[in-house]
Amino acid sequence: MILGTVKGTVYSTRKMENLKGLKFLLVQPVNGTKKDMLVAADTLGAGIGELVLVTTDQTTQYAVDHPTPVDAFIVGIVDNPPAME
Amino acid sequence: MILGTVKGTVYSTRKMENLKGLKFLLVQPVNGTKKDMLVAADTLGAGIGELVLVTTDQTTQYAVDHPTPVDAFIVGIVDNPPAME
Amino acid sequence: MILGTVKGTVYSTRKMENLKGLKFLLVQPVNGTKKDMLVAADTLGAGIGELVLVTTDQTTQYAVDHPTPVDAFIVGIVDNPPAME
């Protein structure tokens, strides 16, 4: 999974029907740059500046209750920045 | 998902039967370069210069009504360029 | 999908049984380098120098009629190099 920081919110009015109601957040991978930024769906209520775990591709489907065309999903909010030995 | 800008249209006459009628757009990831350009299917009617959300791999299949051999699909058109804190 | 140019053919005699008869082509992504080269299966008859659309991962399975262990498949031959605005 990707460890990243929430950097903003993405609003989209014209979108696929099965995406209605889903919140999209900009996430920048830890140690990455703006170039590595991705957009992930969120149902946990992650806030700007929080460190999150993002799962990708088909495994996102185990975070939702109906088939959803998103390839990145926030599945956890990290308690503290982990020590990296 | 990838946040990107629509840069052009790709036309293909000789293609898989189950791709007939599908529109293909060139999308350049925000903060990316031409080297990062990808081709995504579009049914939302995104136009050149618009900012879009692209889902990838198997999750594209939740954006179509029959199995389709495409690994990138435009699932939303972004209202405004998001602020990136 | 990847937009790339066919650069050569790859021959493999010792391979998985369910790959027999399938043609493999070297494809270099547009704006990419040799380092980005990948091998894609082809049933459309793409020739050296042609610009093609390649789908990847599990979505390749919608381009074949039986389960096939390939993660890149040529699904379209592009009419003309697209303008990139």
Add this chain to the structure above:
Amino acid sequence: MILGTVKGTVYSTRKMENLKGLKFLLVQPVNGTKKDMLVAADTLGAGIGELVLVTTDQTTQYAVDHPTPVDAFIVGIVDNPPAME
């Protein structure tokens, strides 16, 4: 699969229900940098500094007994750093 070294543990209290009880480890790919770091689930008991094999995406599901929204899973602990010819 990715060959990487365990660098730390990631703790998350607020997370998806189907992730409860699963341990998350920071893994840095061999020959990679901090920028390449990923987070993988672990049930084998890998320790800090150990060399591990990580499988990704949908294939992680064959390492668990119920659908789990994680895209990286430690599937083996490597005996010795492999010689690289």
Add this chain to the structure above:
Amino acid sequence: MILGTVKGTVYSTRKMENLKGLKFLLVQPVNGTKKDMLVAADTLGAGIGELVLVTTDQTTQYAVDHPTPVDAFIVGIVDNPPAME
């Protein structure tokens, strides 16, 4: 698929039960560096120095007879280094 050269063998005693008996090889992509090295399962008997085709992610499952948590599998041994025009 990835075109790569077999560089070594990876041994793992502590691993997932459904990986027992499977051989793991280090593969370096052609035109890539050590940083790009990956570990692929092999049942074709590829040897050190041989050029191979590696399929990735979920499509690996079409190279095995039971669900297996590996995301890279050697599906062909290449006859000769391909000419790259």
